[in-house]
Amino acid sequence: MAFAPWEIKQVGSFVEKEYGQFFEFDAASDRADYPNRVWVTTPREGMDSGWRYAVVKKTVAYIVVDEADDGGDVVEKWEIKQYREYL
Numbered sequence: 821m822a823f824a825p826w827e828i829k830q831v832g833s834f835v836e837k838e839y840g841q842f843f844e845f846d847a848a849s850d851r852a853d854y855p856n857r858v859w860v861t862t863p864r865e866g867m868d869s870g871w872r873y874a875v876v877k878k879t880v881a882y883i884v885v886d887e888a889d890d891g892g893d894v895v896e897k898w899e900i901k902q903y904r905e906y907l
Contacts, residue, residue, distance in 0.1 A: 824859040824871075831856070832906055834881065837899040845876050854893075858883055878903045 824830045824844040833844045848857045854873035858881065861870045873884040873893075879900060886894035 828859075830906055832876065833902075833904050834876065834900040835902040836881075837901050845874065848873055854882075854884055856881075876900075876903075 824846055828846050830844045830846050833842065835842050843858050843860065845856045845858045848855055851873055854875055856874045856876045857871040858874040858876065859871045875882040881898045881900050883896045883898055884893045885896050888894050
């Protein structure tokens with residue numbers, strides 16, 4: 821389960837189907853190819869950011885999980901459920 825920090829404007833949430841984990845996501849303004857950031861952990865001092873670039877749709881999310889040797893993105897496809905957009 822991963823909640824975005826309070827100071828971040830979340831745009832929605834979903835539950836990953838295979839493991840049943842809850843995630844929130846916001847809008848990423850710095851990458852047009854991956855317009856969302858999925859919060860995968862609560863950031864703590866000394867840790868990485870706690871989020872991953874993603875494309876979140878209603879039934880699937882494409883999550884950037886690593887960088888390939890050639891500099892490209894390594895992407896996982898997650899089946900999701902309980903997709904919600906926040907107003």
